[in-house]
Amino acid sequence: MASLVGSRVERKEDKRFLTGKGRYTADINLANQTYAIFVRSPHARASIKKLNIDKALKSSGIVSILTGKEIADDKIGGLIAGWAIRSEDGTEMKCPGNPPLAKDNVNFVGDPVAVVIAESLAEAKEAAEKVEVDYKVLKAVTSTADAMNGDTIHEGIDKNLCFDWLLGDRQKVKEAFDKADKVISIDIINNRLIPNAMEPRACVADYNAASEEITLYTTSQNPHLSRLIMSAFGNVAPEHKLRVVAPDVGGGFGSKINVYNEDIVCSWAAKKINRAIKWVAERSESFLTDIHGRDHVTHAELAVTKDGKFLGFKNETIANLGAYARVFGTVTPTYLFGPCATGVYEIPAAYTNVKAVYTNTAPVDAYRGAGRPEATYTIERLVEKASMELGIDKTELRIKNFPTAFPFKQTLVHTVDSGDYVAGMEKAKQMADYKGFEARRKESEAKGKLRGIGVTSYFEACGIAPSAAVMSLGCGVGLWESAEVRFNPTGQVTVYTGSHSHGQSHQTTFAQIAADELGVPIENIDIVHGDTDKGTFGMGTYGSRSLAVGGIAIVNACKKIVEKGKRVTAKMLEANPEDVEFKDGEFIVSKSNKKKTIGEVAFACYLPGVRDEMKSPLPEGDEPGLKETSFYDPSNFSFPAGTHIAEVEIDPETGHVKLEKYTACDDFGRIINPMVVEGQVHGGLAQGIGQALYENAEYDETGQLMTGSYMDYTMPRADNFPEFNIGYTCTHATTNPLGVKGCGEAGAIAAPPTVMNAVIDALGGQEVTMPATAEKVWKACKNLKKSNAKAA
């Protein structure tokens, strides 16, 4: 049987999506359902003086109106941060309460204060307009850089500071800087982004009075984790009385990791009114209330020798958490950021200091890459600047500081098990025709255009995560993953995974893995996910963990199936279990060459009695049935890496940046389905290039979101991109049996510095902040003309 792992298997999920049969949360309608509209704060910071629902209650079709008072009276808990971070001085981080409906204070535009539930959506909307809220508007804090000087947003949290965290050794860094020939320094703004999964968030909550069970259909990347949080912290229902279903989910990119206010409120309210409640976000609500990403202000320095050896690195960052700390809000700018801050380089001394601040803006949390894009942007911009200042070729300078051997013990935290960064660089240069760039630059010049080339070498820590490691760093849960592999008596296989697919293709790639492990045709394998009533448990999908953690759980459960199958075959064929081998779906007794197919063995496991000439196939101690579970906890993170090269051409007359070429050469370890991996790379690149050239979330000084629709927030379109040139090198991960590393976030991590390095190269080294809009670039081109004229 040919191996499916490594093949371009077409996706099992596609037909339903292509024929309109996908079932997303907004497509679900339950009998006798009601409709919810949330009344949201129009102010970024205010106290609620009075909330009057009398008029709204008289509106037609009203079922119920619930406010922060009722939710507090019912002791429903608030939203939480999943990681406890400790400051450099040893104090614990400071987190404000975040009730699902605000009772006393609102802290960002969109913060919900009441829910209006009506017989129809139109009636709910009409009544919501009649809810009267008397606010005392307070001065908002919106600037990341100045947040510590603003008014105190949350009582008792001085300087709006959640924590002041340090990773690394300041003294060693000081010593390294003292020895340096040169210090390269840079100031960076990592622009705020809005994830914008195409499916707006939604939920449908139902209550069954007979079983006293709440069912919540929701747009989640991790239904089990949602249930755990809603139960343990939200006090919505005990876990066994709360079922969370995440059906087809239209993209997440981190924005659907969090439990949101609406999930808790609708679940709680459905029980209260004893009817189903449906809520679907309008896009404008998504802009205001989905978690946002990035938003760092950084000063970084690199100490170098004159021949380009890196000696020391420091990174001082202010990270905006928004109004509240959410699930991955505090870990994103710390442990997902700091350990990757030194990039792919041997730097003997380094530290990262992060001050995480509250502002009156939407909560900031994990968005594709989460911390690693910010880390990579800083070090790669700095290295590029170093190459300019030292006059050393940008690729040579990088190679000079790459690790020469693996495992590579990084300065700060990680031990990278495998990689070959030089091979990745050389291949990327070849793919991009790096040598031919100067000729292309001259051609552009002849047309009156400016051409630039940018390079990034990155690595990321993903496959999140070894439980022992993350729990020692403050994570509130273990980050293992589970799988259950169940043979039906007639030979088909159902695989339950705790991961969740919202575009990642698990239905196909996980089936490829199980098909190879079990020797069962892929069409006889179903992957089931997204329902707490079905799988055992699961931590969900984020941090490129589905394959490197969830996939290995599937492999391990399959191996247990095979082990039992060997015992059963031995009994059936009167052989020693040690003499039974398994290959391509057959159990073979090596001595006699007698065999049983895995289908026959599965069938026998379900018919353990005496039948015809056959005695019971079950060895003593084995139970009937054929079903195995695995909880896999990785021993290390996985470390994809690569080099990306971009070329841009700038029209100095208009400031328009045209991305001419983009080359990505990545090492993802073993690849299960090359077609799917290419898709993941393309998508990540589009988001990364989007950050560099187009996207920006902007609040004004009063805390109003100025980019609250697709009219204002520039989403990348088809005509914004060239055809990407994708290639790979391959070193297998040594810490998992598949040798896989993960591929979902790479593009979003590597693309921003790659593109910006190219833009800044074209502009003769002039700094431009992301996104490099035509206006900013045009101004830089004018400066360039002036300085050129002076030089002449």
Place this chain on the structure above:
Amino acid sequence: MGKISLEVNGRKVEKEAPDNTLLSTFLREYLQLTGTHIGCDTSQCGACVVHVDGNSLKSCTALAADINGSKVTTIEGLETNGKMHPMQEAFKKLHGLQCGFCTPGMVMSAVDLLQKNKKPSDTEIRDWLEGNICRCTGYQNIVAAVKEAATKM
């Protein structure tokens, strides 16, 4: 309230609906054709594209009442006798979709492009799809799928 009469995917339908009912709402809520998706509230994303009398249209921009009497094709109506349309086949073959949410609008828009331009260039495809936002694919495989479909239609 008024009577909306349409031919949707070859089937005549007649429903009473408020005059301000958008075509997208009419399809999803009155006909349960949930393949047409709503991704925004400003007619930017294109997830709701259907064909009205043969031309692609963002169904969130039209009132159902305004197109009374028209022939509407949605993503559910693109198959013939259970066989996928060449555009659907090409999207599957070339991985032109990931989460699937923008896909119905993307496919309907692409089918209309090939009705109007049988052999579009890469640039023409990218320009045409400017009104359809995809957050997953980076568009590359969508462009490839449209080109592939052009060879089959």
